[in-house]
Amino acid sequence: MQVYSGKSVFGGIAIGKISVYKKNEQQVKRVRTEDTKGELARYEAAKAAAIEQLQELYQKALKEVGEANAAIFEIHQMMLDDGDYNESVENIIETQKVNAEYAVAVTGDNFAQMFRAMDDDYMRERAADVKDISERVLSVLHGGQKRKVVTDEPVIIVADDLAPSETVQLEKDMVLSFVTVHGSVNSHTAILARTMAIPALIGTEELPLDDTVDGKLAVVDGLNGKIYVEPDAQTLEEMQKRQQAEQEKKELLQLLKGKENVTLDGKKIMLYANIGNIKDLATVIQNDAGGIGLFRSEFIYLEKDNYPTEEEQFSIYKTAVETMAGKRVIIRTLDIGADKQCEYFGMDKEENPALGYRAIRICLTRPEIFKTQLRALFRASAYGNLAIMYPMITSLWEVKKIKEIVEEVKTELTAEQLEFGNPQQGIMIETPAAVMMSGELAKEVDFFSIGTNDLTQYTLAIDRQNPKLDKFYDAHHPAVLSMIRMTVENAHKAGIWAGICGELGADTSLTKEFLAMGVDELSVSPGSILPIRKIILETDTENR
Known part of the structure; x- marks a missing residue:
């Protein structure tokens, strides 16, 4: 038995044979040619075919993993249309008088190297994307398509790395798990894996990609980040x-559907779901969430190539509240910046974007964008139980400025005789400053929602996207938990409720502690609803 360790992307146990996936080795030769016009035409035709393939992949991903996760294939299309990329290919063909394949391969290598040299983790990960699009164009030039992951029996896919386009083509019924030697927990592939609910490991650097593992029986332990190749009888059993036990647990959890989220001592908890777009509503309903605690509205912006109009946003928000049929839908206002960049916003490159121009800071300095979203939100609030949540708040003046803009919007809507409701308005507590000011802030808003991802990052002064700092990043740090407790206490003193919408809300090892703190709401991924409901029903907060 051989045991290899990696980083877990998605938990669960997978048992089956390994299938080593090797990318097609695209042999590219440098060929001199006088027919540069012909090579430029070949490149244009190959690029058009590659974009068509990406459009097909986008439609497939849209059905299987939702709009937010399918967006990577739109990004790949935009990258293929990028002026700098195309100018590089064309320049190499014309000046060096070489074949299109060579020009694409060199451009892909040069751009990937450029991305890898950048300081920003998000930009470094784009190196894989530019290599992926270059490989796709090369495949077309060579007369074929990119290789698909194909198997005639359910297997554990083992690979050096998997591009998003390869991952989305996995036939889910035929793939038990995937394990890669390289990759990042924040890569698009990892995000897709979590969405597809496939047990997966990345960074299993010692794992060989040859006949020593291909076709062998293996076990992937997604919870502990290990893969056992040819496990011994005891390990296999x-x-x-x-x-x-996991399967039985899942089946038992289904019996919890329809039950109230009430502790043994009678404390009722709001158990909500986090979503990225309205295509996620089906999983919210399927998992019996009590509402939506975080609708990430920024994906509406990230999925477009220009500012979404008021009517486009209104239609989306209205659909969400109507579908949830009276259950609360908390929509977070625009939260771009940091690791979520939107090109058409025309923002300058920042040395430290996590501490820079993002979220409410954009909204308050570009009120025309903010007011468009607020108008859509207030109009949609007339059709259901909608609440609005403002991110990255650090001070009272920001909240007061938001209120001024809200009053302007309400005055405009009234003058135009457009119907609107009276939605609750809350703020995210995700900075130490907001925690320390939470007593004063609580008097100005209807609720708090604690964003533990950023709160942990800012409290510990650790970039949560830097894999080199994984061992220093401790979401259970006493300082983080103390800040959550302080926020909840100050909320209750002011008579408002406080919830958690960050990743920590789904950490079942902390659920009882959060309940003991008095947390009123937990908003988690839809798949975490029933496991957390089980803990709530078994907890007595007065006897902890």
Whole structure:
């Protein structure tokens, strides 16, 4: 038995044979030619075919993993249309009088190297994207398509890395798990894996990609980040029992549907879901969430190539509240910046974007964008139980400025005789400053929602997207938990409720502690609703 360790992307146990996936080796030769016009035409035709393939992939991903996760294929299309990329290819063909394949390969390598040299983690990850689009064009030039992951029996896919386009083409019924030697927990592939609910590991650097593992029986332990190749009888039996226990647990959880989220001592908890777009509403309803605690409205902006109009936004928000049929839908206002960049906003490159021009700071300095969204939100609030949440608040003056703009919007809507409701308005607590000011801030808003991802990052002074700092990043740090407790206490003193919408809200090892703190709401991924409901029903907050 051989045991290899990696980073877990998605939990669960997978048992089956390994299939080593190797990318097609695209052999590119430098060929001199006098027919540069012909090579330029070949490149244009190949690029058009590649874009068509990406459009097909986008439609497939849209059905399987939702609009937010399918957006990577739109990004790949935009990258293929990028002026700098195309100028590089064309320049190499014309000045060096070489074949299109060579020009594409050199451009892909040069741009990937440029991205890898950048300081920003998000931009470094784009190196894989530019290599992916270059490989796609090369495949077309060579007369074929990019290789698909194909298998005739359910297997554990093992690869050096998997591009998003390769991951989305996985036939889910035929793939038990995937394990890669390289990759990042924040890559598009990792995000897609979590959405597709496939047990997966990345960074299993010692794992060989040859006949020593291909076709061998293996066990992927997604919870502990290990893959066992040719497991011994004892390990296999233990893992089979764990897998069976997990399946039984899932089946038992289905019995919890329809039950109220009430502790043994009678404390009722709001258990909501986090979503990125209205295509996620089906999973919210399927998992019996009590409402939506975080609708990430920035994806509406990220999925477009220009500012979404008031009517476009109004239609989306209205659909959400109507579909949820009276259950609360909390929509977070625009939260771009940092790791979520939107090209048409025309923002300058920043040395430290996590501490820079983002979220409410954009909205308050570009009120025309903010007012368009607020108009859509207030109009949609007439059709259901909608609440508005403002991110990255650090001071009272920001809240007061927001209120001024809200009053302007309400005055405009009234003058135009447009119907609107009276939505609750809350803020995200995700900076130490907001925690320390929470007593004063609580008097100005209707609720708090604690964004633990950024709160942890800012409290510990650690870039949460830097893999080199993983061992220093401690979401259970006593300082983080103390800040959550302080926020909840100050909210209750002012008579408002406080919830958690960050990743920590789904950490079942902390659920009982959060309940003991008095947290009123937990907003988590739809798949975490029932496991957390089980803990709530078994907890007595007065006897902890």
